[in-house]
Amino acid sequence: MKEGLWQEMGLSDQEYARIQEILGREPNEVELGVFSVMWSEHCSYKNSKNVLRSFPTQGPRVIQGPGENAGVVDIGDGQAVVFKIESHNHPSAIEPYQGAATGVGGIIRDIFTMGARPIALLNSLRFGSLQSKKSRFIFSGVVAGIAGYGNCIGIPTVGGEVYFHPSYEDNCLVNAMCIGIIDQKHIAKGIAAGPGNPVMVVGAKTGRDGIHGATFASEELNESSEDRRPAVQVGDPFMEKLLLEACLELIKTGYVVGMQDMGAAGLTSSSVEMAARADTGIEMDVALVPRRETGMTPYEILLSESQERMLVVPHLGKEQEVQDIFAKWGLEAVVIGKVTDDGYMTFKEDGVVVGRIPAKALTDMCPMYSPEAVEPAYLARAQEYDLSTLPELDDYSQILLSLLGSPTIASKEWVYQQYDYMVGVNTVVGPGSDAAVLRIKGTNKGIAATTDCNSRYVYLDPYRGGQIAVAEAARNLVCSGAEPLAVTDCLNFGNPEKPEIFWQFKEAVAGMADACRELETPVTGGNVSLYNETKGEAVYPTPVVGMVGLIEDLTQVTTIGWKEAGDIIIQLGQTKDELGGSSYLSHIHGLEAGRPPEINMQLEKLVQATTLQLIKEGLVASAHDCAEGGLAIALAECCFAGGMGAEVTLTDSMRASSILFSESQSRIIISTPKAKLDIVLNKLNEGQIPYKVLGNAGGEELSMAGSGWKVRLGLDTLEEKYRRAIPCIMNS
Amino acid sequence: MYKAIVTINFKKSILDPQGSTVLKALKSLGYKDVEDVRVGKHMEILIDSPNLETALEQLKEMCAKLLANPVIEDYQVDVAEVKS
Amino acid sequence: MKFGVVVFPGSNCDADCYHVIDKVLGEPVEYLWHGHDDLKNIDCIILPGGFSYGDYLRTGAIARFSPVMDKVIEFGKNGGLILGICNGFQILTESGLLPGALIRNPSLRFQCYNTNLLVENVNTPFTNAYTPKQIIQIPIAHGEGSFVADPQTLERLEKEEQIVFRYCNAAGETTPEANPNGSLHNIAGIINDKGNILGMMPHPERCAEDILGSVDGQHLFKSLVNWFQQGGGRR
Secondary structure (H helix, E strand, O other), rough: OOOOOOHHOOOHHHHHHHHHHEEEEOOOOOHHHHHHHHHOOHHOOOHHHHHOOOOOHHHHOOEEEOOOOEEEEEEEEOOEEEEEEEEEEHHHHHHHHHHHHHHHHHHHHHOOOOEEEEEEEEEEEEEEOOOOOOHHHHHHHHHHHHHHHHHHOOOOEEEEEEEEEEOOOOOOOEEEEEEEEEHHHOOOOOOOOOOOOEEEEEEEEOOOOOOOOOHHOOOOOOOOHHHHHOOOOOOOOOHHHHHHHHHHHHHHOEEEEEEEEEOOOOOHHHHHHHHHOOOOEEEHHHOOOOEEOOOOOOOHHHHOOOOEEEEEEOOOOHHHHHHHHHHHHHOEEEEEEEEEOOOOOEEOOOOEEEEEHHHHHHHOOOOOOOHHHHHHHHHHHHHHOHHHHHHOOOOHHHHHHHHHOOOOOOOOOOOOOOOOOOOOOEEEEEEOOOOOEEEEEOOEEEEEEEOOHHHHHHHHHHHHHHHHHHHHHHHHHHOOOEEEEEEEEEOOOOOOOHHHHHHHHHHHHHHHHHHHHHHHOOEEEEEEEEEOOEEEEOOOOEEEEEEEEEOOOOHHOOOOOOOOOOOOOEEEEEOOOOOOOOOHHHHHHHHHHOOOOOOHHHHHHHHHHHHHHHHHHOOOOOEEEEOOOOOHHHHHHHHHHHHEEEEEEOOOOOOOOHHOOOOOOOEEEEEOHHHHHHHHHHHHHOOOOOOOEHHHHOOOEEEEOOOOOEEEHHHHHHHHHHHHHHHHHHOO | EEEEEEEEOOOOOOOHHHHHHHHHHHHHHHOOOOOOOOEEEEEEEOOOOOOOOHHHHHHHHHHHHHHOOOOEEEEEEEEEEOOO | OOOOEEEOEOOHHHHHHHHHHHHOOOOOOEEEEEEOOOOOOOOOEEEEOOOOOOOOOOOOOHHOHHHHHHHHHHHHHHOOEEEEEEEEHHHHHHHHOOOEEEEOOOOOOEEEEEEEEEEEOOOOOOOOOOOOOOOEEEEEEEOOOEEOHHHHHHHHHHOOOOEEEEEEEEOOOOOOOOOOOOHHEEEEEOOOOOOOOEEEOHHHHHHHHHHEOOOOHHHHHHHHHHHHHHHOOOO
């Protein structure tokens, strides 16, 4: 074998030696290509698996945890929610529209391959500062790509988050989450079971797109990454819509033994994973795979990442029925091989064997690493920053306006008005509230969903930041009236071969895992995206939490806006003097320092449980959690959504900037009609939960007063800043 | 074997927002002399007809029937013989 | 009253329309597959929203030639009731059942939000349950919803009161600011000269249930049932 060929493909010398050991000989080029994609970080999780083991993955409602195409959680009445989040960061940095579009396409396939009809999409996006032309270009391209794909395939994009920060300038993050609903009896799995059963390729023809896309995702970006443009695939949402309908129709027939979509590493990863899960082998002839380009080699067919293709293993004898269903939808379905009992992947071309590898060698036998983890040098310095020396800038009105106008906090209407968030007529709460809510037709139930991560917190304290990401997601669901059920995670970090980065990764996962245990929201699957760095600059560590919750009774759905003038505003939880890691500190003082706010999981659980109970008893008119920007921003957001102002008195004994802009955790702002106030206060007192009655909703101003200071701004003024921030920058 | 290049453009009276956006972008890149931009569609159709006249006739029909919307679009067809 | 919802490859809102007619209206409804040319004694055909054929070439251009469309066109020409929503409206103009054309939004972006509509004509099978000049809220979700037609056609549409819905503001004024997509004369929906075919860009099926925020769209479907029950729409 040519010296260094394996290195070009992303394999180390040790890994190459291991391959020879496993095969008992040198691999040929096809086999090397197969190993290189299956053993890439993206497919094998070789650097992250040991760390991921610390996630809690089981629970009374978990039907399917990590290891399959998506997680499956019981929601009662014989139904389940199927969900997962995935990243498509590297392709989006190079070609934003198609990178984002194909990311959406990929996650949708992961859901319907399980037999579930996708009912919603969410996305968590990070870009560099909008002052940069490049960031504006990538931002608009990514949003257009998500819209272009999601709208065309007819799945509503109902929520998510968008952050802007310089660390993402050269490495945007595009994490796409999809949710589906299924009757439990229809759940399909990615297994190639039953030796003798045929193996079929269905959907689009195979071309040369994206070869080595998995390897591309497993390395840093640099100047020559632009030349890797052929590694970005072009999506066809129309094709995927047909594929989705055909697959769902097929699964209901019961003819399917196993099915998996072809994503990263295409035909290779789908066939290998299906065989490894079932302890079987697959023999296939690549000459039978329908192709749209001439002269494709076995290597190219196996590694192609052409979109909108699935691998189906039907029961023997049902091949014609499968073809008929796909033909109805205008799609091809071709038998390319069969399941064997020898545990080997046998690749042929026109009957001649061109590669033969034990299936488990490509999955289970991939070396697992425990990279070195070392606390980064910046951390101690940053955490020790003495915030008591911070000058108190007392033009709080100006500060509030400035924060409202900062792109990360400002209204994301410019983004979500490009998304069709209503198709499917299931969207009870769309973008703009704490969580999206989808109804389940034929029942009184709803699913709530959110994505959350404050990466600045993770940067300043990965463990605590990880905890907070989970806590905040659950808090958001609770504010919508939902009981948090389970988590899917998308862990976006820099180069894990750097001990400081790996330390961030390890600590963040530890924090998330502990919080998931406390909140009883197991992790059912997710994605790890490493190597998000360019020229040695890594992104802020960004472990995104995607969480789903269940609303048993849709009449209890709650949103953030005030409902009636005169409603009383109550803050559950406590504000503390902790400006560390806050948007205020960053945006107004130009500092990213201190420690993120503390989180006390007992208090968090108490506040969440209390809020949910109050909602269930019909005592809550609106609920909104305090997050970026603190109490002041949260109150402003409730005003905008409610179409009316508020008048509150904030009596905490600390500097005003902390009262207004501290991002203390475990705080929820609720409002309740005056007539119900006594009952609410009784319950809060009984439950011994810290709270403060702040004031009431109504009027045309937001008025916040403390001892010796006051902020009073017209709603129009505030809203103008909030709504126009992003359009002003993007439409010029 | 014949290869046709079919060009489809909006009628002059139809607003072309893509064209105006491209015009603005070109001007902002410094190309001050650009007066106007209209964005249309370019199609390459390979057709195995017995002769040029048949090919042209069929292509014009295709344009009128499907490829162009006569309410808002004009079309132009250029055909040449190619080696198959 | 029997409804038929046509399903093209790429239609997305077919199930939504079906749901409203079946569960909200409680009327018989079936799907009409694009590949079949049997209309099965349907009284009202719905051409739903979505991206038929991916919107490739032009929105609605390819769908217009599906086998089922021959029968739909015949049905329409003979006075049968047809409601075209969003992509459905685009297919109706492509097939000549309605005049004009729908082109790309001047913003070049897909737009999804609630719009105010002025109900200009309540003497139609589709709008008799509304009151004259009623202001309703119905969501739009499209990238190519800008209605264009030549001046003579526009004049005729105005004169013959074929403009059924116009984009307006909360006060009912049909201003440019209230126009989300540059449609000429703020046109959101029109009927043909015989009044049996309506095409509209906004999605009434998306606001037909309280749980989703509004029932302004429900009245459109109820209008059809009223019309039919009073003897209209039968061939």
